[in-house]
Amino acid sequence: MREYAYVRANDVAEAIGLASEGPVAYLAGGTNLFDLMREEVERPERVVDISRLPLSAIEELPDGGLRLGALARNAHVAADDRVRRRYPVLARALLNGASPQLRNRATVGGNLLQRTRCRYFYDLGAACNKRTPGAGCDAIGGFDRGHAILGASESCVAVHPSDMCVALAALDATVNLTGPDGDRNVPVSDFHLLPGETPQVETALRKGELVTSVDLPPWPPVRGAYVKVRDRASYAFALVSVAVLLQVEGGRIAVARIALGGVAHKPWRAYGAEELLTGAAADEPVFGAAAAEAVAEARPLRHNAFKTELARRLIRRTLGELS
CATH class of the missing domain: 3.30.43.10 (Uridine Diphospho-n-acetylenolpyruvylglucosamine Reductase, domain 2)
Known part of the structure; x- marks a missing residue:
């Protein structure tokens, strides 16, 4: 160091x-x-x-939502009764991330900003456009089992490692920032960026900006689930994870949200699948079609084609369990 x-x-x-x-x-x-x-x-x-800044509170919002301070510990957020009752998908995602010791230390803001665990990114002897722009990407053509199948580019195929952020994407959360030019708010779906030709630019943060909090909007009564598939049950990053919110009324789907982790450079919202589900019958054929739509644009690499089928099955099964 x-x-x-x-x-x-x-x-x-x-x-x-x-x-x-x-x-x-x-x-x-x-x-x-x-x-x-x-x-x-x-x-x-x-x-x-x-x-030590006063940014660790979990507070009620006037519209019925909840504000998570950027310095709130992951363990505290997961254990908060309001989060567990109103946003269980977030509590489950947090409990699926890291170890208890790390959750006691890690923060909401830090979780938003954590960087990829790509082995080539961490290896200073490997070419990595994210670490050194223009150097190339040794993950392409290398051992790419854990890498992206959606939204990747010729410059980078790394995936975002967060569990929490996948749940935040499904919940339509907002990231609150302050910086030299004042305060601003960014939807979490726009906060993390796809790699394109500039994989070193990972978020919408501007120079000197600080994440101060994350806002969770009020939600109608919906069922939610966060499911994570990994190589081992203990501390490990997702091969594929899925956050699903579903509300069924009279046998038809009124609300549907699907976000995927472990498959892209950012938490991946399956907007096409959500559109297909909304208003449709809550049955297996519809769930299967939505799951297929969610991975229709997948472009697997040499060693990670299994992720496409794994994601499809995970979405279909989770939708069925929530309906």
Whole structure:
């Protein structure tokens, strides 16, 4: 690990000011940042500690939604009674992520900003456009079993590792930001970016901006599930995961949301499948058609074609269990 300057911010304004110059990293839980710094993938000249800022509350919103502070611990969010009752898909996603020790340390904001676990990204001897723009991508043509089948490009086939963000995508959450130019709000579906020709640009964050909270909108009574398939039942990242919200009235589907993890550079919303489901009969033929639609654009690599069929079956089964 290289030397760096450490400074603790006393308030949000000071944190933003301290991050305005040079390679800077915000430190919250540090569960991903210190891994990256140790491997010298991240090389900040200054680390701004924001862990003591008053951004950890979980608060009611006037419209009936819920605001999660950026520094709220993943374990606390998963255990919050309001989250468990009103947004169980999020609680389940959080409990499926990492280990209990990491959940006690990791934060909502850090989870949003965690970087890919692609082995080539972490290997300084490998070519990686995300780590060094223009270097190439050794994952393409390499061991690509865990890589993307949707939304990838010739520059990058890495996948986003978060479980929480998949649930947030299904829930139509909003990310609240503050920075040198003031406050703004970004739908979580627009917050993470596809790689295109610039895979090093992973989010909609601007220089110096800080995630302050995430807003969950109010939802009608819906059934929800988060299902994750991984190589081992203990701490492991998803091969494929799915977050599903479903409301059935009189045998027909009134509300449907589907988001996938482990398959793309960002949490992947299956908009076409949702459109096919809405208003349709809640039966197996419809569920099968929606599942097929969700992966219709899949472009598997040499070693990960199984993800297409796995995702299709996972969606169909989860829809059936919720109907």
